[in-house]
Amino acid sequence: MAPVAQRVRGTQDLLPADRPYWDLMERAASETAGRAGYQRIETPVFEASELFKRSAGEGSDVVSKEMYSFTDRGGRSLSLRPEGTAPIVRAYFDGGLDQEPQPARLYYVGPFFRYDRPQAGRYRQFHQFGIEAIGEVHALLDVEAIQVGWEWFRRLGVGDLALKLNSIGDEVCRPAYREMLRDYYRPHLADLSEDSRLRFEKNPLRLFDSKDPEDQPYKERAPRIVDHLCAPCAEAFQIVQAGLRAEGISFELDPTLVRGLDYYTRTVFEFQHGSLSGAQNALGGGGRYDGLAAELGYRATPGIGFALGLERTLLILRQLGESAVEGPDVYAVALQPADQAYAGRLASSLRARGLRVVLDPGEARLDARLRKAARRGARVAVIIGPDERARGEAVIRDMRLKTQATVPEGEIVAAVTRTLGEI
Ligand code: AMP
Numbered sequence: 322m323a324p325v326a327q328r329v330r331g332t333q334d335l336l337p338a339d340r341p342y343w344d345l346m347e348r349a350a351s352e353t354a355g356r357a358g359y360q361r362i363e364t365p366v367f368e369a370s371e372l373f374k375r376s377a378g379e380g381s382d383v384v385s386k387e388m389y390s391f392t393d394r395g396g397r398s399l400s401l402r403p404e405g406t407a408p409i410v411r412a413y414f415d416g417g418l419d420q421e422p423q424p425a426r427l428y429y430v431g432p433f434f435r436y437d438r439p440q441a442g443r444y445r446q447f448h449q450f451g452i453e454a455i456g457e458v459h460a461l462l463d464v465e466a467i468q469v470g471w472e473w474f475r476r477l478g479v480g481d482l483a484l485k486l487n488s489i490g491d492e493v494c495r496p497a498y499r500e501m502l503r504d505y506y507r508p509h510l511a512d513l514s515e516d517s518r519l520r521f522e523k524n525p526l527r528l529f530d531s532k533d534p535e536d537q538p539y540k541e542r543a544p545r546i547v548d549h550l551c552a553p554c555a556e557a558f559q560i561v562q563a564g565l566r567a568e569g570i571s572f573e574l575d576p577t578l579v580r581g582l583d584y585y586t587r588t589v590f591e592f593q594h595g596s597l598s599g600a601q602n603a604l605g606g607g608g609r610y611d612g613l614a615a616e617l618g619y620r621a622t623p624g625i626g627f628a629l630g631l632e633r634t635l636l637i638l639r640q641l642g643e644s645a646v647e648g649p650d651v652y653a654v655a656l657q658p659a660d661q662a663y664a665g666r667l668a669s670s671l672r673a674r675g676l677r678v679v680l681d682p683g684e685a686r687l688d689a690r691l692r693k694a695a696r697r698g699a700r701v702a703v704i705i706g707p708d709e710r711a712r713g714e715a716v717i718r719d720m721r722l723k724t725q726a727t728v729p730e731g732e733i734v735a736a737v738t739r740t741l742g743e744i
């Protein structure tokens with residue numbers, strides 16, 4: 322008999338073996354963001370499609386190809402959120418956060434959805450940790466945002482991290498640069514990939530996103546926006562670089578780094594990892610989006626933020642080979658059915674002391690059950706047979722040293738704790 326349905330393409334189950342990594346990433350998120358004054362926000366997983374269409378503007382793949390949109394029973398067009406920033410800006414105004422002391426510092430961890438071609442490191446449902454600081458334009462907030470991201474990776478032990486940095490100017494200096502870029506590319510149009518020819522029309526900055534080999538030589542010789550910034554953008558960019566140096570955060574200037582969405586202004590950045598290949602080497606990125614609020618119909622309000630991918634970070638954590646999977650402290654084994662109740666009582670009293678205790682329900686041979694305890698990573702086994710039950714004792718076995726001792730009931734907790742402490 323075949324199962325009636327398969328897991329949907331591009332989705333994944335989060336199985337218990339990966340849960341500890343996930344907990345690690347979430348804890349690191351709430352601690353690093355929390356310590357910098359960021360508070361958690363949750364927005365719905367679906368929103369009016371218009372929110373994303375307006376924020377993304379022309380020429381964005383996220384809108385043109387990747388959105389999960391549907392019409393609900395009331396005839397409204399809704400979309401599963403492909404990214405976090407536009408919903409948070411909406412919530413910032415909806416929830417009156419604009420009336421509180423500025424900037425509002427917010428962070429989130431949650432699922433996002435893009436109808437992209439699934440492959441390693443790219444899924445249709447994936448998760449991001451992100452922060453947003455909204456309502457204040459100072460470039461020191463850009464430094465702060467980058468620092469929070471940097472610190473998150475550091476806490477997780479992710480080394481070999483490259484921070485790419487660029488400024489893409491604002492509505493004052495970018496239009497002229499965009500024309501300069503068109504003038505540069507126009508004579509070469511016939512040699513460019515088809516995607517690039519489309520981008521030339523819609524949004525020439527995105528020509529830099531091309532991975533097509535035939536486009537690469539042109540990228541290298543293209544005029545650089547950092548050479549054509551207006552004075553306020555140039556000054557902000559200097560503050561960002563000086564701030565990062567002061568924090569000891571190393572970065573590389575990358576004049577071809579642009580973000581996929583149109584509302585970004587000034588600072589853009591990306592965290593890349595050496596071990597991830599090609600198009601999927603970005604663990605996350607972010608930037609300033611001073612144009613977004615007005616684009617969404619709100620009062621013009623600056624903002625800066627990033628989004629980091631949990632699935633791609635998980636790939637690195639797994640590669641690091643460090644097992645985040647913690648076994649139970651204690652694996653309790655009752656040798657015979659009549660011993661189960663006594664073993665259960667001991668397990669409960671150990672749990673009441675804060676220990677993680679797994680009670681083996683089986684009746685297999687002791688050596689098989691001890692092998693199971695070892696596979697689960699238990700550090701101590703508590704073994705109860707008829708003799709131990711009759712005398713009110715238990716055998717405490719150190720799973721690593723493979724030594725064991727019989728102790729009276731009143732000393733079991735102390736003996737287990739001591740054995741755990743010795744490991
Ligand atoms: P973006 O919002 O496109 O800047 O993406 C930020 C980060 O989210 C990326 O660097 C990835 O780590 C992660 N990410 C984006 N799209 C996907 C996806 N389809 N599957 C898995 N991770 C993704």
